[in-house]
Amino acid sequence: MAQLYFIYSTMGGGKSLELLKTAHIYECQGKKVLLFTSEKDTRYANLASDAKIGKIVARIGLEKDAWLIERVNCYDLAIQYKPNCILVDEAQFLTEPVVLDLARIVDELDIPVVCFGLKNDFMNQLFEGSRALLLYADKIQELKAVCYYCDRKATMNMRLQNGRPVFEGEQILVGGSVGDAIESEITYVPVCRKCYMSFKKQALVRE
Numbered sequence: 001m002a003q004l005y006f007i008y009s010t011m012g013g014g015k016s017l018e019l020l021k022t023a024h025i026y027e028c029q030g031k032k033v034l035l036f037t038s039e040k041d042t043r044y045a046n047l048a049s050d051a052k053i054g055k056i057v058a059r060i061g062l063e064k065d066a067w068l069i070e071r072v073n074c075y076d077l078a079i080q081y082k083p084n085c086i087l088v089d090e091a092q093f094l095t096e097p098v099v100l101d102l103a104r105i106v107d108e109l110d111i112p113v114v115c116f117g118l119k120n121d122f123m124n125q126l127f128e129g130s131r132a133l134l135l136y137a138d139k140i141q142e143l144k145a146v147c148y149y150c151d152r153k154a155t156m157n158m159r160l161q162n163g164r165p166v167f168e169g170e171q172i173l174v175g176g177s178v179g180d181a182i183e184s185e186i187t188y189v190p191v192c193r194k195c196y197m198s199f200k201k202q203a204l205v206r207e
């Protein structure tokens, strides 16, 4: 029996690396994997209006092409390609109907689907895709990351705008991650709850 998995972590938790590793293991055994990512991850996507293919990139330098899930029908592709496994990156950006399509792939086609993504946004609310996956996934797993400022486990993502923590704004505003080569006005750091709360309090005092 195939299952629907949700593997989540904060920024910098190695989700894309874990996904590419899983794809590599399947491919080494001559098995087929179908890869999806989101057009909302504008860091690497080819955003030509007719593009259907984006990229999954791990910071240590690995990358693979992946279907842009918003621009194709994942259920039809699963029927067409009959993969041994489906891997989805940036799963926080999925809509609930697409999560339900992925669940149908698991239940009706008996193909395992593994979704990798963030759980909470920079305001510490669930993303739509993460919420749906927490509700519908058979297995939920956390990849651990370490707080940027101390050694506690990171459970939250903090948005920095020009280097300063911000706690209000649009939910989806793609930026770099600390350590990325990409120069960006917006960056994200993984933080523990204690550091997040402390920065938030300081931001409120400043206002």
Ligand SMILES: [Zn+2]
Pocket: 147, 148, 149, 150, 151, 152, 191, 192, 193, 194, 195, 196
């Ligand atoms: Zn901390």
